Each structure stands twice: as C-alpha cells, then as structure tokens.
Amino acid sequence: MKIKKLLALLLCALMVAGLFACSQAETPATEEAVGTETGTQTAEESAPAEKVQITYSYWGMPDEAASVQAAIDEFNALQDGIEVTLMSIPNEEYTTKLNTLATAGELPDCGIMNENGVLDFANKGLLADISSMYEGADSMPMDSITFKSEGTPVAYSAANEILLMYYNKDMFDAAGVEYPSASEPMSWDDFIATAKLLTLDSNGNNANSPDFDADSIVQYGCVIDNWTWQLEVWALSNGGSWFSADGKTCTINEAAAVESIQKVADLYLVEHVMPYYAGLADEGIVRSIVAGNVAMATGGAWNVGTCLATAKDEQGLNYGVARLPYMKNEVTICTGGPQVVFSQSKHPAEAMEFIKWYNQEENNWDSLIATGIWMPILEKYYTDESMTHKWVDNPNFPDYDSYKAAVVDYALEKAVSTCWYYTPHTNEFITYLRSVLGPVWTGEQTAQQAIDDAYPALNDILLGN
Amino acid sequence: MIILKRKPKIRNELLRKEGRTAYLLLIPAFIGLVFITYLPLCAVFGLSLFKWEGIGAPAWAGMANYVRLFTKDPYFFDSIKATVLYALVTVAGGMVWSLVIALLLNRKIPARGFFRAVFYLPYVLPAMAVYLGWNWLYETNYGLFNFLLSQIGVHKAMFIGSSKGVIPSLAVIAVWLSGNLIVIFLAGLQNVPRIYHEAAEIDGANSWQRFWHVTIPSMSPIIFYNLLMSLIVNMQVVTPALALTNGGPGNSSCFMSYLMYLYAFRNSKISYACAIAFIFFILIGIFTVILFATSKSWIFYEAGDDK
Numbered sequence: 068m069k070i071k072k073l074l075a076l077l078l079c080a081l082m083v084a085g086l087f088a089c090s091q092a093e094t095p096a097t098e099e100a101v102g103t104e105t106g107t108q109t110a111e112e113s114a115p116a117e118k119v120q121i122t123y124s125y126w127g128m129p130d131e132a133a134s135v136q137a138a139i140d141e142f143n144a145l146q147d148g149i150e151v152t153l154m155s156i157p158n159e160e161y162t163t164k165l166n167t168l169a170t171a172g173e174l175p176d177c178g179i180m181n182e183n184g185v186l187d188f189a190n191k192g193l194l195a196d197i198s199s200m201y202e203g204a205d206s207m208p209m210d211s212i213t214f215k216s217e218g219t220p221v222a223y224s225a226a227n228e229i230l231l232m233y234y235n236k237d238m239f240d241a242a243g244v245e246y247p248s249a250s251e252p253m254s255w256d257d258f259i260a261t262a263k264l265l266t267l268d269s270n271g272n273n274a275n276s277p278d279f280d281a282d283s284i285v286q287y288g289c290v291i292d293n294w295t296w297q298l299e300v301w302a303l304s305n306g307g308s309w310f311s312a313d314g315k316t317c318t319i320n321e322a323a324a325v326e327s328i329q330k331v332a333d334l335y336l337v338e339h340v341m342p343y344y345a346g347l348a349d350e351g352i353v354r355s356i357v358a359g360n361v362a363m364a365t366g367g368a369w370n371v372g373t374c375l376a377t378a379k380d381e382q383g384l385n386y387g388v389a390r391l392p393y394m395k396n397e398v399t400i401c402t403g404g405p406q407v408v409f410s411q412s413k414h415p416a417e418a419m420e421f422i423k424w425y426n427q428e429e430n431n432w433d434s435l436i437a438t439g440i441w442m443p444i445l446e447k448y449y450t451d452e453s454m455t456h457k458w459v460d461n462p463n464f465p466d467y468d469s470y471k472a473a474v475v476d477y478a479l480e481k482a483v484s485t486c487w488y489y490t491p492h493t494n495e496f497i498t499y500l501r502s503v504l505g506p507v508w509t510g511e512q513t514a515q516q517a518i519d520d521a522y523p524a525l526n527d528i529l530l531g532n
Numbered sequence: 533m534i535i536l537k538r539k540p541k542i543r544n545e546l547l548r549k550e551g552r553t554a555y556l557l558l559i560p561a562f563i564g565l566v567f568i569t570y571l572p573l574c575a576v577f578g579l580s581l582f583k584w585e586g587i588g589a590p591a592w593a594g595m596a597n598y599v600r601l602f603t604k605d606p607y608f609f610d611s612i613k614a615t616v617l618y619a620l621v622t623v624a625g626g627m628v629w630s631l632v633i634a635l636l637l638n639r640k641i642p643a644r645g646f647f648r649a650v651f652y653l654p655y656v657l658p659a660m661a662v663y664l665g666w667n668w669l670y671e672t673n674y675g676l677f678n679f680l681l682s683q684i685g686v687h688k689a690m691f692i693g694s695s696k697g698v699i700p701s702l703a704v705i706a707v708w709l710s711g712n713l714i715v716i717f718l719a720g721l722q723n724v725p726r727i728y729h730e731a732a733e734i735d736g737a738n739s740w741q742r743f744w745h746v747t748i749p750s751m752s753p754i755i756f757y758n759l760l761m762s763l764i765v766n767m768q769v770v771t772p773a774l775a776l777t778n779g780g781p782g783n784s785s786c787f788m789s790y791l792m793y794l795y796a797f798r799n800s801k802i803s804y805a806c807a808i809a810f811i812f813f814i815l816i817g818i819f820t821v822i823l824f825a826t827s828k829s830w831i832f833y834e835a836g837d838d839k
Contacts, residue, residue, distance in 0.1 A: 159797070160797075162586075162797070162798075162800060163586065163797055163800070166585075166586030166587050166800055167586070169587045170586070170587050170588060187800075191587055191588075193587075282682075282687050282688065283682065284673075287673075342672070342673035342674075343672045343673060343688075343690065343693060345672075345690075345692075345693040345694075345777075345780060345781045346780070346781075347776075347777055347778045347780045347781065348778070358674075360673075360674065494798060494799060495798075495799045498794065498798065498799075499606060499607075501778065501780060502606075502607070502779060502780055502782055502783050502786065503782075505695060505780045505781030505782035505783075505784070506695060506781065506782050508781070509690065509693070509694050509695070509781065511695070521606065524604070524606040527604070532604075
C-alpha cells in the first residue's frame with residue numbers, strides 16, 4: 068500500500084514537473100513569436116520617446132536566431148532613431164505565417180524571404196519599392212541580384228552566389244590531364260572529351276578504351292548537377308532560355324532549351340561519364356567532389372564554405388575551381404536569399420536603413436563571407452582589387468588567382484539573374500519541372516517528349532492558373 | 533395483469549437512466565469528435581469551394597477547384613495511383629511479413645526476447661534516420677545493395693531512382709518498419725485458445741491445417757484490425773516523399789498527402805489543397821467501407837452472435 072502511495076506521489080510530482088517544464092519551454096517561444104514584448108518594454112523605458120519601432124522577421128533554429136539577435140542588438144546600440152525587434156518564425160511555417168500576417172495587415176516591417184517567393188509577394192502588392200535604399204552610397208548591390216517587379220526593385224539578395232565548376236586535382240594528375248583553366252572555360256565537346264579521360268572502370272580503363280566497362284565504373288569524369296533550378300544555366304548556355312526577358316512567356320519548349328536538357332541527360336545515358344542522378348536532391352558537390360568519386364562537378368559558390376573547406380582540411384581534398392563549360396555562350400547564373408521591406412510597414416525608410424545596415428558585408432564577414440559561404444553583394448568587392456584581396460586572401464579559399472578568375476571575375480562578367488529575380492510562380496514551376504524531367508534522366512523519355520507533354524501545364528503555372 | 537404491466541415500466545425507467553448516464557459519459561468523446569474531426573472536415577469542404585491563397589478574403593469558386601483537379605492538374609491522377617499502389621503493396625507485404633515473424637517469435641526459440649526487440653526496434657527509430665540510412669543502401673551508383681548485386685554479376689538497379697522501382701523500394705522500407713503489427717499479432721496469437729489446437733490435434737490435423745483452420749480464424753478480428761489500421765496509415769503516407777524522393781522520379785511517389793502539402797504549404801494554394809484533402813478523405817472512406825463490407829464474410833468472432 069505504501070509503495071502504491073509513493074508511486075502515486077511520484078507520478079503527481081512528475082506531472083507537475085512536466086507542466087512546469089512545458090510552460091517554461093512555451094514562454095520564450097511565444098515571446099519570440101510576438102516580438103519579445105519584455106524586450107520592447109525595456110527599450111521603450113530606456114529609449115527616447117521618438118525612437119521608431121520596427122520588426123524584422125527571420126526563420127531558423129533558436130541558435131541561428133541568437134546570432135541574428137546579436138546583430139540586431141548591435142544595430143540598436145549603434146543609433147538612437149530605430150529600435151528593431153526580432154520576430155523568429157520556424158522555417159517550415161514561414162511563408163504560411165507571413166501569409167496569415169499579410170491577411171491581418173500585420174506583416175513585420177522587414178524580413179528575410181525565399182528567393183522563389185519574392186515576386187509572388189511583390190505581385191500581391193506586399194513588398195515596398197526599395198530603389199532608394201542605396202541612394203548616395205559609394206557602391207550598389209549588383210544588378211544581377213536585384214529582384215524586380217515590373218522593372219521596380221523590390222529586394223536585394225543578402226548574398227551573391229554563382230554556379231561554377233569544381234575539380235579534383237589529384238584525379239587530373241593521375242590521368243595525366245591538364246587542369247581546366249580558371250579563366251577560359253571548356254567548350255561542351257572538350258568537357259565531354261576530358262570527362263571520358265577521367266571516367267575509369269574497375270580495371271582502370273578510361274571511357275575511351277575499347278575494353279571500358281560502363282557497368283563497373285569506379286570514378287566518374289563529371290557531374291552536371293541536375294537539381295532543377297540549376298539547369299536554367301544550360302538553356303542560357305545553349306543560346307535558349309526558360310522565360311522571355313520580361314518573364315511573361317515560357318520559352319522552355321524552344322529547341323535550344325530542350326536540347327540543353329538532353330545534352331545534360333546524355334552525359335549519363337550516352338557518354339557514360341556521369342553517375343545517375345534522379346535530380347531529386349540538392350547534394351551535387353557533397354556526393355561528387357567531397358565523396359571523392361567524381362573528377363569535375365558543377366555547383367554553387369557556397370560549397371567552398373559549406374563543405375569543401377572541411378574536406379580540404381580533414382580529408383586532404385585537393386580541389387580547384389573553374390568556370391562552367393559552355394555550349395554556345397559563356398554564362399553562369401546567380402542567386403542569393405533576399406531581405407525585403409514589406410509594403411504594410413509604417414516605417415519603410417527606417418526598415419530600409421536597417422536592412423541596408425544588416426546586409427553590410429562586415430556584419431556577415433566572419434561567419435559567412437570569410438568562410439566562403441556567401442559572396443559579397445556590393446560591386447566594389449568585384450571591381451576594386453584591394454577589396455577582392457580582403458575577401459579572397461584567406462585559407463578557406465582556393466588560391467587567389469584561380470578564385471579571382473573563376474569566381475570573382477566570372478560573377479562580374481558573365482553572371483545573369485536566375486529566373487526568380489524577374490518572373491513569379493518559380494517555386495511551382497520548378498517543382499513541376501522536376502517531376503517532368505524524372506523520366507528524361509532515366510532515358511524513358513527524351514527531353515523533347517517530356518517538355519512537349521508538359522508545356523501547357525508549365526505555361527499555366529507561369530500564368531498563375 | 534397488473535404485475536405484468538408494471539414490470540416493463542421499471543425496466544424502461546432503468547433503461548432510460550442507463551441511457552442518460554451513457555449519453556452523459558459520451559459527451560466528452562462527442563465534443564472531441566465534433567470539434568477536432570467533424571467541424572474541421574466541414575471547414576475543409578467549405579474552403580475547397582473557394583479560391584484562397586492564404587492572403588486576403590477567400591473568393592467563391594464553386595466546383596472550380598474540383599474541376600481543375602480532374603481536368604488539368606498535372607499530378608492528381610498519378611498521385612492517386614501512387615498512393616493506392618503503395619498502400620496495397622505495403623499492406624499486403626506488411627501483413628504477411630508481420631504474421632510470419634509473429635508466428636516465429638511465438639515459438640519457443642532461444643533468445644526470444646532479444647529477437648522480439650530486434651524486430652520491433654525499426655518501428656521506434658526516428659523516421660529521418662531510417663530513410664537516410666535506406667537511401668544509402670539504395671543509392672544507384674555506389675549504394676550497398678548495388679555493390680552486392682555487382683559482386684554476383686547483376687547490373688545496377690536504380691531502386692528509388694527509377695519510377696518503376698520507387699514504390700516497391702519504399703514498400704520494403706515500410707514493411708521493415710511494421711514492428712507495431714508484429715506486436716499486435718503476437719498478442720493475438722497468445723490469445724488463441726489452446727483448447728481448439730488440442731481438439732484439432734486429437735482429430736489428427738497437421739500443423740498447417742491447425743494454422744489454417746484454427747489460428748487464422750481465431751486471429752481474424754486481429755487481422756482485420758491490423759489490416760484496417762495499416763491501410764489507413766499507409767494511404768496517408770508522406771514521410772518517404774518528404775525525406776527521400778520529393779515525389780519523384782516523375783510523379784511516381786507523389787503521394788496524396790505530399791501533394792496536399794505541396795499545394796498548401798509550398799505554393800500557398802490552401803483552398804485547392806482542401807479540395808485534394810476532401811477527395812483523399814472520400815478515397816480512404818471507400819477503401820474502409822469495402823473492407824468493412826467484406827469483413828462479415830471472413831471474420832470469426834468467438835462469441836458467435838456478438839455484435
């Protein structure tokens with residue numbers, strides 16, 4: 068009996084403790100969601116009455132939010148006119164939450180957004196015109212990373228990211244093949260020829276050898292990442308496009324665009340120089356260059372910081388960077404997560420001032436730029452060599468000359484905007500395109516068949532039907 | 533006569549009292565059902581008749597969402613096909629596998645507790661870890677399964693990388709994960725009355741005959757329960773599409789729950805997703821009704837006329 072009583076007591080105690088823990092856990096979350104009420108109050112008490120209150124929304128885990136909060140605290144301490152509060156929303160419900168807030172007319176003043184949602188928001192009249200953000204500044208963000216709705220700038224990316232090619236120097240050395248040039252990209256034919264020399268079967272035969280066994284490949288010559296949005300660059304490279312320049316017509320069914328998709332698929336299907344990728348995940352460089360089974364692979368500039376620096380240090384990966392091979396035109400595409408000012412804001416000027424300050428390279432220097440994850444957005448980092456040295460001369464990067472030629476100059480000279488900078492509904496478009504291209508990668512359909520079948524639906528998506 | 537008349541009156545009163553208590557006790561469950569299930573269901577149907585993208589006021593659209601679903605949607609029919617196919621393969625595979633394993637675990641084998649834990653363990657593992665692990669096993673170019681196949685001279689199989697292979701491959705994972713069915717079967721097996729087995733043994737039935745004519749009929753309510761639960765759970769599948777395949781290759785694993793998620797939370801087409809949800813509800817309803825309708829002919833309740 069005593070034991071039973073004790074057990075009952077213990078259970079009660081556990082329940083109370085559980086309740087207490089729950090309420091403890093909930094409190095900060097609610098506070099975060101509504102904008103740290105207590106923080107605001109203290110600010111109100113200590114700040115002069117005219118201090119303008121603005122809210123900045125951000126997604127991410129609590130530890131990420133902590134670093135954002137630190138930046139906000141710094142901004143709040145720097146000046147007397149504006150007090151920023153952080154509205155932290157879990158990533159998976161970010162868009163839904165913003166939609167709800169928009170309906171209620173309670174959007175924050177500014178916030179981070181997904182690239183592919185910016186123009187959808189702008190078309191609904193929810194984003195402010197930010198063309199005056201950099202008035203009088205010594206350097207502007209590059210035009211290629213400016214989101215434009217009907218020609219009006221509505222957001223700048225917080226980072227610039229371009230697609231480029233990475234290669235494994237040791238594999239080139241072992242095959243006795245010259246490294247790709249950092250400044251002179253390979254033609255598509257040269258690229259395939261090089262990839263064949265670097266594709267080896269289990270007996271060490273390369274893809275040119277008559278004894279080559281395509282079923283026992285142990286090292287592949289190349290990977291063209293077929294994670295769907297990245298394929299747009301090949302349409303441009305082949306002289307085609309996915310959309311007209313004004314973003315109002317879908318041109319993916321034109322011959323050059325279709326052919327570019329087929330050329331990428333043929334690397335696996337016909338040439339046997341690329342492993343099979345179903346195009347369902349974004350992991351090109353990790354599965355290729357970092358995994359150490361592919362000689363050349365395309366991917367975003369962020370890979371230098373997200374995985375290659377670690378692979379270099381820990382696995383001794385000896386990699387180099389080069390420009391993308393080209394079909395007809397030398398081109399790459401650029402992108403980067405944007406910061407926006409919402410049109411419901413009562414203080415757009417202050418919101419712009421904060422975003423401009425927040426986007427400064429200096430604020431992200433140690434965590435994102437010096438690590439190689441972000442490329443700067445201001446033009447001066449690309450045009451003024453002393454600034455370029457400040458950015459690139461550090462041990463996380465490949466050697467200065469090759470990175471300057473293959474990434475910095477390439478971004479300045481050849482990078483054009485990814486489609487979501489000038490056309491809406493790209494999220495839905497790319498999701499559907501991914502499903503359409505599935506049978507193309509396996510060879511069940513040609514690119515022509517797949518695009519012809521899907522074109523009406525793709526066009527409908529663009530038109531918002 | 534008087535006595536005869538009075539008796540039913542008392543009984544009626546008692547019944548009424550009992551009925552009142554029963555209704556009173558049912559209220560909490562009823563409230564829960566209404567507010568958590570039926571009202572949201574009505575709301576989903578109501579919303580599906582509007583055009584609403586999460587912003588502004590919903591605009592009346594009538595049956596437009598349903599018309600688009602059945603005439604223009606590029607995923608919808610593939611999605612139904614993928615969902616039904618996956619559910620059928622997984623339920624069939626899962627039932628046979630779990631019953632066989634439960635039968636083996638019900639025997640007096642050495643280290644029985646250990647084996648029971650081994651087969652139950654996958655069920656309690658975190659889903660993301662499970663799918664990531666299987667992703668490596670299935671990997672087309674360097675995966676373990678393909679390595680083993682290459683050792684015996686078989687060419688590469690694409691598994692989840694091909695539209696034909698993806699559903700069977702995902703079904704294998706689901707079957708492997710069905711530890712909960714095993715536990716329920718095991719409990720059912722232990723409740724099969726010994727007396728019937730003994731009677732059958734005396735009549736000279738061999739072990740297969742005993743399994744087929746004693747174990748299976750005695751287990752039929754458990755089999756029905758597992759069948760129903762497994763069907764509903766597997767029709768609502770979404771994790772493998774989120775974790776592994778993004779609905780691909782093509783639309784081959786674009787399950788209905790995943791399609792709903794895609795429209796509602798990636799593309800903000802909330803009312804359109806509601807239309808899918810409602811069709812999905814009807815689809816699951818049809819399968820459940822079929823299952824219940826056929827159940828009368830094959831479920832054996834020990835109490836005979838038990839309703």
